[in-house]
Amino acid sequence: MEKNTNCLRVYSEIGKLNSVLLHRPGKELERLTPEFLSELLFDDIPWLKRIQEEHDKFAQALKENGVTVYYLEDLLEEVLQDTGIKEFFIYDLVSYMNTSLEVKKTITNFLKERTPKEIVDYAIAGLLKKEVHEVEPQSLVDYVYKDSPFFINPLPNCYFMRDPAAVIGNGVMISSMKTTARKREAMLLKYVFKHSKTLKVQENLLWYDYRSEYPIEGGDVLVLSKKVIAIGISERTSPQAIEEISLTLLERGEELQEIIALEIPKKRTFMHLDTVFTMVDVDKFLIYPGIKEKLKVYRITRGEKGTIRVKVEEDFTKVLETSLGLDKVNLIESGGGDEITGAREQWNDSTNTLAIAPGVVMAYNRNEITNTTLVNHGIKVIEIEGSELVRGRGGPRCMSMPLKREDI
Numbered sequence: 001m002e003k004n005t006n007c008l009r010v011y012s013e014i015g016k017l018n019s020v021l022l023h024r025p026g027k028e029l030e031r032l033t034p035e036f037l038s039e040l041l042f043d044d045i046p047w048l049k050r051i052q053e054e055h056d057k058f059a060q061a062l063k064e065n066g067v068t069v070y071y072l073e074d075l076l077e078e079v080l081q082d083t084g085i086k087e088f089f090i091y092d093l094v095s096y097m098n099t100s101l102e103v104k105k106t107i108t109n110f111l112k113e114r115t116p117k118e119i120v121d122y123a124i125a126g127l128l129k130k131e132v133h134e135v136e137p138q139s140l141v142d143y144v145y146k147d148s149p150f151f152i153n154p155l156p157n158c159y160f161m162r163d164p165a166a167v168i169g170n171g172v173m174i175s176s177m178k179t180t181a182r183k184r185e186a187m188l189l190k191y192v193f194k195h196s197k198t199l200k201v202q203e204n205l206l207w208y209d210y211r212s213e214y215p216i217e218g219g220d221v222l223v224l225s226k227k228v229i230a231i232g233i234s235e236r237t238s239p240q241a242i243e244e245i246s247l248t249l250l251e252r253g254e255e256l257q258e259i260i261a262l263e264i265p266k267k268r269t270f271m272h273l274d275t276v277f278t279m280v281d282v283d284k285f286l287i288y289p290g291i292k293e294k295l296k297v298y299r300i301t302r303g304e305k306g307t308i309r310v311k312v313e314e315d316f317t318k319v320l321e322t323s324l325g326l327d328k329v330n331l332i333e334s335g336g337g338d339e340i341t342g343a344r345e346q347w348n349d350s351t352n353t354l355a356i357a358p359g360v361v362m363a364y365n366r367n368e369i370t371n372t373t374l375v376n377h378g379i380k381v382i383e384i385e386g387s388e389l390v391r392g393r394g395g396p397r398c399m400s401m402p403l404k405r406e407d408i
Ligand SMILES: NC(=O)NCCC[C@H](N)C(=O)O
Pocket: 040, 041, 042, 157, 160, 162, 163, 182, 218, 219, 220, 271, 272, 274, 275, 392, 393, 394, 395, 397, 398
């Protein structure tokens, strides 16, 4: 791709990980109630104290392995020190509220008086109505949403940092999130990649915009090599978005040759490609066996004069081998190939490993059979606790956004 003018560099799924972006789960999780669980994409309510401990240990394990960890909340706070940017940010934040303009103005004034740190808290954990002095309903919208406890909704999925943006090469895709529950997350990432001193990216290296009509989420994007990217067509990512970003990437990226689009069943269990398929070594992939027969494969390459060409492919393994220039790839089955164990462990994110170097991955310790299978295939597995983390349905890959990896 274009010359590297920033600190982003991700040309593979497995190159030694240098830096990563995380969000430490916070108060937003204490705002989950049974009534809104499914709308907020959770299956259970995590215990905040324990989920934070588990997350801190995850971050610690990354640091012990030489990875620099950045936190979204710190970068955003730094960005909002600039009063001009703070004003734009408040405007964008308030635009997501389901209220009349009058109430939005009241909340805007309330936020203007707050410190950058307080605003970041409201942007992620939400703003309860009772935190602001009484605001009378002004319009039909206010009456209809009167029973909601929030002026600004919480973002409990924010610790799944993989999804609202994805570094591809030396640029970044800001995701257009499929669900209302997660849309605002991408807006936060846009501020970080546009304005933070640490991660600022040139405008022409922003591969996608969060306001685009067609959804695409980071969990579906796998950078397999400099030449090949795989993108899932899933519950969250549309074929239209894949065509759009393929056009951009193939036009601006010199070395990129193709995008492999992998269609998976549109189900919550497999919400993103990385819940069923991850790369663990130069020629090894971990795959949920329940998906193999259901995969549809398309190969996207450059067409004539700024267009793309799409070809339907039959044999997934062959496509991987030819695209990656390998004689043979090894597809390791999660759950040790057993149907029931495979399905149970996949639900607990066994297949969602994070590679921190070729052949070295982080995984939840609870998925014992999958982890043993990986070890038997020569993979080093760094296990982390995930009893509370897993309740939001995501594993180590879902929780991390690689910013920089060493080239393979
Ligand atoms: N890449 C991923 O699969 N991320 C996990 C996202 C879980 C979150 N509760 C969601 O449904 O979006």
